[in-house]
Amino acid sequence: MADYSKEDLLQLFKRIGAYLSAKVFKILNTQDIRPVWAIAGLAVAIIFTWRLFRTPVVPQRRQPKRQPHAPSSSGVNSSQSDSNLFPSGVTSPSEDSRAQTVIDEFFQPVKPTLGQIVRQRLSDGRKVTCRLLGVILEENTPEELQKKQATVRSSVLDVLLEITKFCDLYLMETVLDDESEKNVIMALENAGIFTSGGLVKDKVLFCSTEIGRTSFVRQLEPDWHIDSSREIITQLSRFIKYQLYISTIKNERITSNVFSSSSLEQFFNV
DSSP states (O other), X not given: OHHHHHHHHXXXXXXXXXXXXXXXXXXXXXXXXXXXXXXXXXXXXXXXXXXXXXXXXXXXXXXXXXXXXXXXXXXXXXXXXXXXXXXXXOOOHHHHHHHHHHHHHHTSOOOOOHHHHHHHHTTTOSEEEEEOBTTTBSOXXXXXXXXXXXXXOHHHHHHHHHHHHHSEEEEEEEOSSHHHHHHHHHHXXXXXXXXXXXXXXXXXXXXXXXXXXXXXXXXXXXXXXXXSOHHHHHXXXXXXXXXXXXXXXXXXXXXXXXXXXXXXXXXTTO
């Protein structure tokens, strides 16, 4: 079909050439040379068209497939081998793996500090009241404070110090005599609570009855109260926003605003 088109085009050009020859001869006989320029322009256009049709179309060369290099036993560096296997701008799987490792390490969740956990669990409460027996001290009854020297539980010390950093903390207990008060103050002092934390001795309160401890809490109006007495927790549930009940009974719930835990440190996942 290409040969047939070329023959037709050649015949067309011959006819146009004959027509132009006749026209030129006629114009020369009439001595009018103005149409000559028009005929010359038409001839140039025809020649340009003819050369355009004769220009061969160069087929697009196909890029040869890149053959991977055979593994060499001459101790060539593996990184050079990877660079030969992959063209410029394309990363190797090993490079992608290293980049992904860096990204994973960068976006790895940061473990919160104890201070952040304490603040979160206390819902940013600013004032806290807390019983000593069974919570801060190893002793559980007022009678035990009379018989021996009080001891601060070592496992609760870090949590207690974090609470004192951003909360107005008041410690309180029911005691039977003045000697028990001295034993408690000495135990807190030896544990470093008055020096390392923000607690002062004036914020350690003592009373002789359970009703007195309940009265302390209501007067101070804390955001949180921590106690090991179910009776006091129940009485205060209507007046205090949040309470933590330290109980050996797992997941015991008194009201919706009372949380329970086996220990103070357990409540903060320590």
